[in-house]
Amino acid sequence: MHIGENPKKEVLTSNECDLINSLFYGPQIAESQRNGRLLEKAKKVNDDLKKKIEEKDLIIASHSNNLQKIADLEQANQTQQFLIFELDNSLSAQNEKTSTLEEQLTLKEVEINELKEQATKNTCSCSGKEENKEDCHDNFDDKAESGPSITDLTKNLLRTQNYLYNTKEQLNHYKKKYKALKKKVKNNQKEYYQAMGSSINSSHPPSQSESEKPLNDDESFSSRSSSQE
Structure with a gap:
C-alpha cells in the first residue's frame, strides 16, 4: 500500500461474526x-x-362454617330435647288423666245400670198390688230420694264422656306434635353428624343405631299409650 492511499477495508464473513459474538457475548x-x-x-x-x-x-x-353449623345444631338439639322432655311429661300426665277418667266413666256406668235394675225391680214389685200401690210408690220414691236420680247420673255420665273425649283429642294432638318433633330431631341429628364428619374429615358418620339410640323411647312410649287406651 502506497503512501496517501486509503487502507483497504476487510469484510468479515458471517461465520467470523458468529465466532466473535460467541466469544465476546456468549456468556x-x-x-x-x-x-x-x-x-x-x-x-x-x-x-x-x-x-x-x-x-x-x-x-x-x-371448616369454620362447619364448626358454626355444628354449634347451631347442638343448640337446636338441646332445645328440642328439652321440648321433647316437656312433651313427654305432658303426655304422661294426659295418659294418667285419661286412665282416671275411664275408670270414673266405668264406675258411673255401673252405678247407672244398678239404679236402672233397682228401678225395674221396684216397678215390677209394685205392679199388681192395687191395695198397697200408694204405699209401694211412696216406698219407691223414698228410695229414689236417698241418692242421685237416674237422670242426674245420666247427665253426669254424658258430661264425663264428653270430657273424656276432649281429653283424648288433646292427647292425640300431643302425640302428633311429639312425633313431628321427634322426626325433626332425628333429621337434625343426621345433619349434625354429617357436618361433624365433614369437619373432622371423617370417613363416615356414626352408625344409624348409635345416632338414633337416644330416641328409642318412642317405641316404648307408643306401646305405653296404646296399652293405656
Whole structure:
C-alpha cells in the first residue's frame, strides 16, 4: 500500500461474526437465557403456591362454617330435647288423666245400670198390688230420694264422656306434635353428624343405631299409650 492511499477495508464473513459474538457475548446471552428460565420457573412455583393458599383458605372457611353449623345444631338439639322432655311429661300426665277418667266413666256406668235394675225391680214389685200401690210408690220414691236420680247420673255420665273425649283429642294432638318433633330431631341429628364428619374429615358418620339410640323411647312410649287406651 502506497503512501496517501486509503487502507483497504476487510469484510468479515458471517461465520467470523458468529465466532466473535460467541466469544465476546456468549456468556452474557447464556446467562440471560438461564435467568429467563429461572424466572419462568419461579413464576410457576409462585402461581402454584397461590393456588394452594387459595385452596387452604377455602378449606379453612368450610371448616369454620362447619364448626358454626355444628354449634347451631347442638343448640337446636338441646332445645328440642328439652321440648321433647316437656312433651313427654305432658303426655304422661294426659295418659294418667285419661286412665282416671275411664275408670270414673266405668264406675258411673255401673252405678247407672244398678239404679236402672233397682228401678225395674221396684216397678215390677209394685205392679199388681192395687191395695198397697200408694204405699209401694211412696216406698219407691223414698228410695229414689236417698241418692242421685237416674237422670242426674245420666247427665253426669254424658258430661264425663264428653270430657273424656276432649281429653283424648288433646292427647292425640300431643302425640302428633311429639312425633313431628321427634322426626325433626332425628333429621337434625343426621345433619349434625354429617357436618361433624365433614369437619373432622371423617370417613363416615356414626352408625344409624348409635345416632338414633337416644330416641328409642318412642317405641316404648307408643306401646305405653296404646296399652293405656
